Amino acid sequence: MFVFITIIFVFVAYTISIKFVYYRYSQLWPDLRNKISTPLYTVGNASFCPTQERSNALSRNSEEDALRVTASETRALFVTAHPDDECMFFAPTILKLVESQAAVYLLCLSTGNYNSEGLQRKRELLDSCAVLGIPTEHVTIIDDKELPDDPTVQWSTALISSLILKHIRNYSISVVLTFDGSGVSGHANHIAIYVTLRHLASAGRLPEGCQILSLHSISLLRKYVSVLELPVSWLLPSDFCCIIGWKEYKRAKKAMLCHRSQLLWFRRLYILFSRYMLVNTFQTITVETKNVKIY
Numbered sequence: 001m002f003v004f005i006t007i008i009f010v011f012v013a014y015t016i017s018i019k020f021v022y023y024r025y026s027q028l029w030p031d032l033r034n035k036i037s038t039p040l041y042t043v044g045n046a047s048f049c050p051t052q053e054r055s056n057a058l059s060r061n062s063e064e065d066a067l068r069v070t071a072s073e074t075r076a077l078f079v080t081a082h083p084d085d086e087c088m089f090f091a092p093t094i095l096k097l098v099e100s101q102a103a104v105y106l107l108c109l110s111t112g113n114y115n116s117e118g119l120q121r122k123r124e125l126l127d128s129c130a131v132l133g134i135p136t137e138h139v140t141i142i143d144d145k146e147l148p149d150d151p152t153v154q155w156s157t158a159l160i161s162s163l164i165l166k167h168i169r170n171y172s173i174s175v176v177l178t179f180d181g182s183g184v185s186g187h188a189n190h191i192a193i194y195v196t197l198r199h200l201a202s203a204g205r206l207p208e209g210c211q212i213l214s215l216h217s218i219s220l221l222r223k224y225v226s227v228l229e230l231p232v233s234w235l236l237p238s239d240f241c242c243i244i245g246w247k248e249y250k251r252a253k254k255a256m257l258c259h260r261s262q263l264l265w266f267r268r269l270y271i272l273f274s275r276y277m278l279v280n281t282f283q284t285i286t287v288e289t290k291n292v293k294i295y
Contacts, residue, residue: 018227021234025243033100035240036175036211037074074102077167079178079197081189082149083112083125083141084259088270089184089215091132091252093177093242093280098133105138107167109160109193114149117261127258131251140167147189155192161200168210175211180283182217184276197285204288212285213240222275229275238281252277 076097080086086094086106097104106129111118122141129139142163146156167173178197183190194214201212216238222229230243244252256271257263271277 014228014231017231021230022243022245025234025241029096032240033074033096033102036076036213037102073174074100075105075172075174076102077105077107077164077171077173077176079107079109079164079176079193081109081179081187081193083108083121084128084256084262085190086125086134087128087132087252087255087259088274089179089276090177090280091255092244092248092276092278093282094132094134095244095248095251096242099248103138103171104134105167105171105173106134106140107163108139108141109147109155109163110149110189111141111143112149113143118143118149120261121259124259124261128255131255131258149189151188153188155189157192157196157199160193160196161205164197164200165205168207173210175213177213177215177282180214180217184215184217201285201287206287210287212287213282214285216281216283218275224273224275226273226275227278230279233275233279233281236281239284240282242280244278249278 074097078086078090078094080090085108094104108125112121112125125141126136126139129136144159146159164176168176176197178193179190181191181194181198183194197212197214200206206212218229222232233241233243253271256267256277259267
């Protein structure tokens, strides 16, 4: 009886904690959104953690607010390796930014032609982006023999750099979002993008004010407990966080289902259980400021 009561108590307490996270996040989202609308030095402490940023996020003074730009001026570039990366890993962030009327762009560095399905996967990617709210004209799919969908091939850092810098210049990008050093799934193509962006950031080759955010890779256990992982992500520090609810989850799921060629049994389980369908947390890649201008 005691064990049963304990289980019920833990379940109720955990449910309340999840609802609390959603409630607090809805309050803090405007402040978090502004962190990627303007250079980090204008918003104070960039760390997103429960004891610092969250405690004073709603009490910024008017002088700080005057330094911020509106959400419509946020121009975000997602850099992915393959069609389906955008919804498998970044759907919560894309949906939140689109909802906030940010200009969202996608640069996919391959057609996903590993099984000679490149043409079909390109169409599936455009369908997925339409569901997520990214206009077709904001989607660029690279088809280059130096960037094949193959984890055994070392991607050209020089080529990736030129493609990313071209997009930042052409679309006046204020924030670039991509994978971290573990690539979420450990895929070599994912990691190659991170390595390239880290190099561009450390070498001071990015325009002033352009931020780089890398998606946190997490343990297998945390990755596949769906919404139960939410309080953990909330308590652990990160530089940027996006959380979506049931309505947005259904859109993320619909986007995943657009990738029909990839819907194997384990992908369907991923849709049901992956935390990345609901939560994204990011860390900032430090950008060396050298007042670089790209011509």
